[in-house]
Amino acid sequence: MAEEEQMRRHLVLVKPISLEDEKESEYTTSNVIRRILSLFKNIRPGSDLTNFQLPTQLNLPRSQLQCYGEMVYGFSGQDLLGECNRRDLPIERLKSVVAWNISTLRPVVFGMSPYNPVLGETHHVSNGHINVLIEQVSHHPPVSAVHATHEKENVDVTWCQYFTPKFRGGYVDVDVKGKRTLKLMNRKETYEMDQPRLIMRFLPAPVAHWAGKVKIKCLETGLEAELHLLSDSFFQKFKGNNSRSIKGKISETSSKDHLYDIFGHWDRTIMAKNLKTGEIEVIYNAMENISGLKPPIVKNLQEVMETESAMVWSEVSEGILKKDWESAGEAKKVVEDKQRDSLKQREASGESWVPRHFSVVKDGKEWDCSPRQPTVPPAPLVIAEAQGEIINRFQETNTPC
Template structure:
């Protein structure tokens, strides 16, 4: 997910800041902006093997590909042309059943490279907790860590999950507590606190000054879908193409058409799988080199940067990566 903030995209701010500590705080804000309240329920779309999403907004180009279906694994590459920033991640989920709820551990590599600063930021993703009682719902919880070896700085954020009683009372406390520290000495520089769906602040432990790092409302307001700039350049694997008939059925409230269209997409996938099994061929992703090591996955983009996309978001403050 890439967003802008206050008229300036949050990803670009990660490299624009002059001081290393300011750049890390911007990376923290960008990471928090990727969190969204999760809608619980049955989704009409289940990404298929090889499905892609290629989209641009401003100076940012993003390419996502489903590189494995069993288990479901997605890879992402993003390029900020103006600030010379590269983002790459691969993610998959490991479910753990806990009785009244299910934990989905998000595994995979997440890296942001500020090429102009010669800095690399390694990141992870919190867990997704799906609770079954008192009412079904899903939310983010657990620890996020961001580390930059070149600057000797790191941030650690804890997403606080509400207790069963608080959930039962209908409270919605998406709190964040954390810190920014020097990696080598462990010396704490900032306290971080707030709610990831509202406001996140940082307190300088040396001066006592408090600043707001992130406003959720300003970051995610006015979100719109991309539009097609050049239909001839849209790949057949693009999500909008794969699910076009399903979407038309849903928009027209023609549920039978939507169901049949979804069955057709799934049947095409099953047929392709059988053909590969008969011929002994393995699936090869279009845009990433994939390596599996036990339960871990790693992906390397085949191209150094993401080109401009035929799908474009024209507004400066749009969400273009999901």
Template sequence: MIYSFCGQDLMGECSRRDLPIERLKSVVMWNISTLRPIVFGMSPYNPVLGETHHVSNGHINVLTEQVSHHPPVSALHATHENENIDVTWCQYFTPKFRGAYVDVEVKGRRIMNLLNRKETYEMDQPRLVVRFLPAPGAHWTGKIKIKCPETDLEAELHLISDSLIERFKGNNNRSIKGKISQTSSGDKLYDISGHWDRTVMAKNLKTGEVEVIYNAKESISGLKPPTVKNLKEVMETESAMVWSEVSEKILKKDWEKAREAKKGVEDKQRESLKQREASGESWVPKHFSVVRNGKDWDCKPLQPAVPRAPLVITEAQGDIIN
């Protein structure tokens, strides 16, 4: 999730902090807030080519687009109106089969620009492990690095695997460890520890002071679905529109009808592909420019800022405009 809940503007805090070290800690906090526990099982929704999600939450406007289907590549652009923050995010996957599990490398550039501060924060993403034996499950693991060249500061986070070996070592499920350092000297300034789905703490190595920098319950509890403010402005490619019939049948627990509706969405995509191939037409994303270099992808938004969306989260719920 790119946006915040319960009145906490985690993205805005990244720019509001006065000291560079405090801004980096806020970026770390925001980055951790985007993690969610993985529910293992069959997913009824496979994003289709050109599918979008355009939503606003407070001063944050977010636009995502599925810019490739084979392989699946998603692009995201988010802007904060008040704090002049710009986030771009390109995400794709490289799975490697390891017998009893699949190790998925989550690739792509994630960049936060604090335009008022003239600072850029570059972030990579953790790996996803999908396990089949001895019991099915999925979890995040691996390293996340956050670096800001302008402030000469960086953070390195390690999501500890919840394998049986790690649990035997005393590393509890969804634990996180890391550090904040000065890039040029390598001097470590803070130790980071905790659980990314609960609380994360930072210890100042100079003063010994320990502070809670992230509390999941306070930051992401009370999740609410978006409300349609203007139905006429909702794009046909909006996820809620594409999968509306599937969602309706799932809520009614009519699994057979849900499968039929999903097949209808997929058949429509296949027919569109056949028509493009027959006419020699290439599909082009509407909201992002996409560059592919071998197996690597890069996505850049076509517009400098994301406009207000017809779907909103935190604003007062009013009547739907037809």
């Protein structure tokens, strides 16, 4: 019992990022900017910032791995991932894959960042029939590997994700590298998809948003979708356009026959127009799927891995949630120092890091990650309705943002 209490104190879970989080005063642009400016009061001109670390005041109380997990399992409405397999017609399955892909887009808080995962860190969580396992397979550069499987519908999702940020003067352009693959095992169909860029713009007003082109292609059916996430330019602001708008199309790859127009806003609704019949249907509703999201709960304490994100960063998250910046900073330093010590020990012994759950191949600047196991087992952390004895038992474990 004492061991259980110790683990409970060192496991902090927060609810997934959802649409309503943007309205919280703590994360409004003006408040974040004030927080950023306050951090520079004690920095003198000419100070060496070579080893400058992001202060905990600018950290969200979650690891980047938790954010990736939320993108896969975090929806409150219909089972979008399972729906990809339930549709009978290939064109309907592609539309469902498009809807699931769009559901992975979440609001980005300008100036705030999740923790940079340490090497070997993991996040293992389940939502219904969906089991997700993520591992940090490289620290420099930071590379994360994701594997998710849907037990009931036999759907498999893998992706290897890493970033290439470039300063463009008035904004930072973050190129999100890595290929996403979604397999419908029962249908013998594989969907490959790109990832959008992240734009952090300073003028005319600080804002962070998703932009760029995303292509979703199925070789077996010969169908593909192309989505354009529109950038939020200075002139668009005055035209009243929303940076979260999406325009695209669904076509046959070989004939280039244009079948559907895709349009809408990823934080509201996305529609598909059948160009032959003129019929318009809603294929995705953000309010029904990425709002009112609930945090995971602990189903089995004994199965929680020591590398679990919620455990690795627990004391840092506790400090942030309490706004105890000193204790949060000290706890963050402990985590980072431990990683540096582990690196020194490996270098001294000539050992190289081998990921536990993924095989990793690096070709130049490109990374490819494949899971070692064909399916992801049910996780000790689960998404459940906010009722019942299991919630009451572990309610102190779940502290929402």
